[in-house]
Amino acid sequence: MRRTQPSPFEMPDDSSIIQFSANGRKKQKEEMRKYLALPIGEKTSHTARMRAKLKNELVGDPKEEEEEKEKKRTLKQSKSNLTVPEQTSGKRELKVFPMKRENITKHSKYEFLSMERQKAVLELSLIAKRSEILKIDRAVMKEEKQLRELEKNIERQNQRFEEFLKENERKSVEARTLFEQEDKSKQEKNAEIKKLTAEIGIIKREIFGFEETLMDYKRYKEFLHCLSPPEWQEEQKLKALKAKEPSDKDGEENQEVTLQNDLERKASGSDRETSSSAHLSDPSTKDSSDYEDDPELYFTDPQQLLDLMAELTEQNLSLIQDSVRVEEKLEELQHSIEATRREIDEDERQIKVQINEVKQRMDREKARAAKLQQKVQLHTSLSTEERDAMLDALSEKVAKVHRSCVDDRMTNLSTFEKVANIENCMLSLLEGLESIPGETLESMRKIKESEKRTRQREEKLREQKEKQEERMKRYLERSFSDSKKKVCIVILILIDLFCEGNIQTEAFALHFPTSCGYKP
Structure with a gap:
């Protein structure tokens, strides 16, 4: 078989590049793990490792060399096996040998060409590697x-x-020493401030106490001055006015002197301390001049003051007694005023009630007069026969009222006398009502109102019952008039209504046939 060698001039696909990069990363991790696991003496720098790696790539690993040697050895063995075949006999072996020889030569040529090609590729790769x-x-x-x-x-x-660190340390030491000095000076100043504030507080308390005593003394002085007679007070005022005039002149002279001193100080450029001491000396001299003379008092002996105080206390007691009497009289007057006010209010209320009653009577009389006027007009407009008939009807009504209100016996009194008797009876009843107390009258009014409400309720129930009976009559008439309805249902409804009491027996007997067996 002919082996296909990868061409070094073709770009690999993306998957092979990704796999190659992943393998390279794994290899780098393994190398780094091995490098970290080595002892310190065997560890080398990165450049030394890279150089060793390049050397191995150029020279080749000994393992690869051994593999190549083993391949060559196997090839030699295969050649020797092919070149030294088994010695067999026969024509068949002689025919097979030249065929094998031709195959060996072809195979060796192919290997030679592939080796030359690999050599060229290796040389090209060596050149590229050397340039790299x-x-x-x-x-x-x-x-x-x-x-x-x-x-x-x-x-x-x-x-x-x-x-920089040395300079910073030096500056920090200097700053620390400066801070310690500043802190120390600050603490000293704070202690001094606390001491001065404590002294100021003590002085303020003393000044406050002196001011309180001064106020007390001033109040005492005012009190004694008020107790002294008015003639002596006038004399003291005149003396004070006379003593004030030369003091004003002295003050003007002192102001002129101070102005001259200021001008001299500005011209000579003297220190501020002398000017301040001069300014401070002036009010001190004034205060001393003010308090040099002792205040004059009217009372030379304490017994005089005690006698005056006793006299004043007696006067105060008498004034207090007078004020108590005046207050008692005032309270009595207030009580009397309150009682009179209540009486006036009660009178006003009664008068208002009377006025309202009079107004109501006037309204009633006006209405009565209007009615009478209408009746008179009607009487004048009517004929004699109609007038006689109306008078007879009125006389009958008056007689009926007279029998029910005044006397139920038959009398021969005229109509005017009966009307007069009715009026007298009404007046007596009104007087009796006025004499009845308000509570009983109110209770009677409530009873009448309750009776009126019960009558109205009974009237309403009676009207409802009548309406219901009429409604039932109409219902029965419709039920009997309708021939399509069954009689048994109507009978059952009527029996139920009769048992409940919603229909009277007469109506039931009127609409219920006797043939059904009902007997009222």
Whole structure:
């Protein structure tokens, strides 16, 4: 069989490229695993490994060489076997030998050509590999040069970084010492501030206490000044006004002196301390001048003040008693005013009720007058016969009312007398109603209203019952008039209604035939 060798000038397909790259990655991983598993003494650099790999590719693995040797050995053995055939006898063996010889020569030629072709391919691959090796050597030299430059740069950067670290450490030490000094000075200042604040607080408390005592003394002074007589107060005011005039003159002179001192200080350029001390000395002198003289008091002996206080307390007690009496009178007046107000309100309410009653009576009288006027007009418009008939009807109605309200006996009184008796009876009843208390009247009104409601309810029930009876009559009439309906169903309905009591016996007997066996 002729073996087909892969052409080195043909591009492989995508699947073979992917498989080749995957195999290469696996091989690299295995090599890296083997390299990591080696001891430290046997490990080499990347460049040394790449060079050894290229050498093996160029020279060839010893395993592959051994395989080639074994192939050659097998070929020699096969040739020897072919060249030295078994010595057989007969014409057949002589005929087979030249045929085998021709096959051997053809096979050897084919192998020779294939070997030459492989040799050419190997030479081409060697040339390509050598060019690649040269390129790789140049790239390696370039990379080594770059690595050396990078190492030099890294060394320079390391030196600079070390110098930077030293400088940074020196600055940090200086900053730490400066920070410690600042912290120490800050703590000292804080302690001093706390001490000063404590002293300021003590001074403020003292000032507050002095101010309170001063206010107390001022109140005492005002109190004593108020207790003193008004003549003495006027004298003190005049003295104060007289003493104020020279003090104003002294103040103007002091202002002129201070202005001159300021001008001299600006001209000579003296320190601020002297000016401040001069300015501070002026108010101190003023304060001292103000408080040099002791305040004059009207009371020279404490007993005078005690006597005055006792007199004032007596006056206060008398005033308190007077105020209590006035308050009692005021309360009495308020009670009386409240009582009169209530009475006035009650009178107003009664008057309003009376006014409403009078208005209602007036309305009723007006309505009655209108009715009477209508009746008079009707009476005038009617003829004598109609008038007599109407008067007879009115007299009958008046007699009926008289019998039911005044006297149920037969009397020979005229119609006007009967009307007068009815009016007298109504007036007496109204007076009796007014004399009845309000609670009983209200209870009677409620009873009447409840009776009225019950009558209305009974009337409504009676009307409903009448309507139901009429409805049942119509239903029975329709049922009997309709010949298509069965009689037995109608009879059953009527019996049920009669048992429930919704229909009277007369109506049942009227519409129910006697032939059915019903006897009322």
